[in-house]
Amino acid sequence: DGGITQSPKYLFRKEGQNVTLSCEQNLNHDAMYWYRQDPGQGLRLIYYSQIVNDFQKGDIAEGYSVSREKKESFPLTVTSAQKNPTAFYLCASSILRGGRMQPQHFGDGTRLSIL
Amino acid sequence: AQSVTQLDSQVPVFEEAPVELRCNYSSSVSVYLFWYVQYPNQGLQLLLKYLSGSTLVKSINGFEAEFNKSQTSFHLRKPSVHISDTAEYFCAVSDVINQGGKLIFGQGTELSVKP
Helix, strand or coil: CCCEEEECCEEEECCCCCEEEEEEECCCCCEEEEEEECCCCCEEEEEEEEECCEEEECCCCCCEEECCCECCECCEEECCCCCCCCEEEEEEEECCECCECCCCEECCCEEEEEC | CCEEEECCCEEEEECCCCEEECEEEECCCCEEEEEEEECCCCCEEEEEEECCCCCEEECCCCCEEEEECCCCEEEEEECCCCHHHCEEEEEEEEECCCCCCCCEECCCEEEEEEC
16 A cells, blocks of 8 residues: 555653654655644644755754655654754655645654653 | 634533534645544544545544635534544645645644543
8 A cells, every 4th residue: 555654653862862753754745844742732844845856945944954865754763952852753755746735645643752 | 824723622511412623724725635533642533534525524433524615615514523523633735736745734633532
């Protein structure tokens, strides 16, 4: 079945540690996105990528980094500079077709907590 | 800048009663509108979308939403809810001039259906 796979489902970070969240899609979608979800705040965009080897900052990029070396993969690294990383992280993807918006498809998320 | 406001953070309702989840947006350009549903510890699933055409859009499980341009609203309704509709619902907007398919989300409304 086609879809988006996020791993791991749960992740714990120690002080001063960088951690990487995986996101893989087999939908052949052009664009991929990372969101952070906190209770009562909805989803906030961290980074997005429309094409391989290119990505843009979203609204809350500080303390995070990404790469897009393959169309299928868009890993997110939460660096030690992110002082409040505890949240639910969601990856999404969508087709970009001639500038017309297509709905985003979401993975099942990774819950990151501080040890 | 675009923004989305979901006016109710929590909506408790009894089974088989009607429900309306309110969503208002602000944008200086034409928009696409979406409702997503999220069950506990899962990603978001697309419930319905307005891209163009008829302002009344419907989902396969009985939800509907109406795009009202003059009131900048996209309220979600269901005439009779089920226990299984208990979830968090997110309204989202994207401008028609596609900025990489970016979505702006509301804060979410937690629908709780009681027997």
